Each structure stands twice: as C-alpha cells, then as structure tokens.
Amino acid sequence: TTEAANLSFTPVKMFPEQKVKYVITDEQGNTLTKKYKMTDGESVTITITVTSALGTRQKVYTLHVTKVTATSANLANLWVEGFQISPSFNPNTTHYTLTVQDNTKSVLVYATPESEFATVAGTGGYQLPLGTTTATVTVTSEDGQTAKAYTIDITRIGSHDASLAGLGVIGHEIEPDFRSDRYEYSVQVPYNTEDVTIVATPNNDEAVVTGDGLHTVRRGSNRFPIQVTSGAGDVKTYYVNVERDNPVTALL
Numbered sequence: 001t002t003e004a005a006n007l008s009f010t011p012v013k014m015f016p017e018q019k020v021k022y023v024i025t026d027e028q029g030n031t032l033t034k035k036y037k038m039t040d041g042e043s044v045t046i047t048i049t050v051t052s053a054l055g056t057r058q059k060v061y062t063l064h065v066t067k068v069t070a071t072s073a074n075l076a077n078l079w080v081e082g083f084q085i086s087p088s089f090n091p092n093t094t095h096y097t098l099t100v101q102d103n104t105k106s107v108l109v110y111a112t113p114e115s116e117f118a119t120v121a122g123t124g125g126y127q128l129p130l131g132t133t134t135a136t137v138t139v140t141s142e143d144g145q146t147a148k149a150y151t152i153d154i155t156r157i158g159s160h161d162a163s164l165a166g167l168g169v170i171g172h173e174i175e176p177d178f179r180s181d182r183y184e185y186s187v188q189v190p191y192n193t194e195d196v197t198i199v200a201t202p203n204n205d206e207a208v209v210t211g212d213g214l215h216t217v218r219r220g221s222n223r224f225p226i227q228v229t230s231g232a233g234d235v236k237t238y239y240v241n242v243e244r245d246n247p248v249t250a251l252l
Contacts, residue, residue, distance in 0.1 A: 017053030022046055038067035070142035074114040078137060078150055081108040085152055096152045102159040102231060104128060109135045117142035128156040130206060130231050158231015161204040167238055170197040183238050191245040193217055198224060198240055206231030219246045
C-alpha cells in the first residue's frame with residue numbers, strides 16, 4: 001500500500017546483462033502508462049519480467065499496489081525564520097515557546113507537513129505586540145478525519161529603557177538643566193502659587209510614566225517623585241523638588 005498518488009517504478013538489475021521489462025495494469029487488465037497517477041482505493045499490478053543475458057532463463061515478479069488515503073496530521077518540521085523555538089521540533093510535541101527582544105515587531109512561521117497530501121493552516125506572518133502572542137499551526141489529514149494543532153507562544157519582551165527624554169514644570173524653570181541621567185531637580189515658585197503641572201516624556205513609547213500632571217503645592221518644600229517603568233519592567237525615579245516661598249520671604 002502507498003499514500004503516494006504518483007506511481008513511478010524503476011526496477012534495478014542484479015546483473016548489467018539482464019533484460020528487464022515491466023508493465024502496469026489496472027484491475028481490469030488494461031495497460032497503464034509507466035508514470036501513472038492513482039486515485040484513493042485504486043489497485044494496480046506491476047508485472048516485471050527479467051530475462052538472463054543469454055535469453056535462456058526468465059523470471060516474473062508481480063507487485064500489487066493499492067493507494068490508500070493519507071491519514072497523517074503530523075508536521076515534519078516547524079520553525080520561525082531567524083529564531084530557534086524551544087524545545088527542538090518533534091512531530092509528537094505540539095507546544096513550543098520563543099522569546100524575542102523589543103525590536104522584533106513581527107515574525108514569520110513556517111511548517112512542512114509529514115504527508116504531502118495534508119493541508120496546513122496558520123503559517124505566515126505574526127505581528128508581535130508586547131507580551132505573548134500564540135501562533136497556531138493546524139494540520140489536517142488528506143481524509144479530513146484528523147486535525148492536529150501545533151502552538152508557539154512567542155513572547156516579546158519590552159524595552160529596558162526607563163529613562164525620560166524630557167522633564168519640566170509648566171511656567172517655571174527647573175534647575176539644573178534636564179539630563180536623562182540626572183534624577184534630582186529643583187523649582188522655586190512664588191508664595192501665591194497653589195499648584196504646579198509637571199510634564200514628563202519617556203524616551204521609549206512603551207514606558208509608563210506616573211507622578212506627572214497637576215500637583216498641589218504647600219508652603220515650603222514639596223518633593224514629587226516621577227516614576228518611569230519600562231516595557232520590560234525596569235523602574236527609574238526622577239524627583240522634582242518644589243520650594244514655595246512663604247509671605248515673609250516674598251516681602252523681603
């Protein structure tokens with residue numbers, strides 16, 4: 001029996017001087033072409049006649065071939081272009097993982113079925129937001145009775161950049177001048193200033209900033225932490241120290 005549809009037969013001689021002839025016939029005895037495409041359930045007979053070099057002896061071999069429907073829903077290979085999935089591929093293992101860096105925004109998934117007659121769905125490009133994206137590749141056997149799903153959990157880790165690109169207080173000058181690797185700043189405001197608005201811009205769009213915005217300012221010293229959390233979870237904290245004059249100081 002065979003799952004292959006295209007029947008091609010090449011006999012191999014035991015001795016170079018032998019003469020070999022063969023014919024392929026269907027169940028009704030009709031002679032078929034030597035490269036024949038079989039249909040499911042069809043049987044053919046290959047009759048091979050071998051004649052000795054002197055032509056004095058002859059031997060006939062008969063081979064019966066039946067085409068069966070392919071039932072395999074396995075993959076022969078599964079891979080992500082440019083990356084190594086874990087564990088290494090095995091047709092009997094259906095779940096895999098892959099971790100990529102922040103700069104990988106998409107991947108290409110490829111798969112080869114074990115049977116050339118099986119159909120494969122779910123290959124191709126996958127966009128990768130932060131976090132885990134599951135690529136599912138489904139194999140369906142030729143007879144349509146068996147389907148098997150292989151999954152790859154692809155985790156894109158975020159950027160480790162938890163720095164700020166800019167920091168300021170609207171309407172006021174901070175000291176010293178902003179620098180992304182400097183974490184302490186001061187602002188002097190008049191005594192009649194009741195609130196300030198802190199503006200903070202992250203270096204990386206994935207980073208989350210907390211502590212910016214509108215803040216009430218009491219007289220004297222005020223310390224406002226500005227926390228930046230990167231896409232990968234790294235945290236940096238900047239501080240804005242606001243000194244509000246009291247009435248006595250303002251009159252001097």
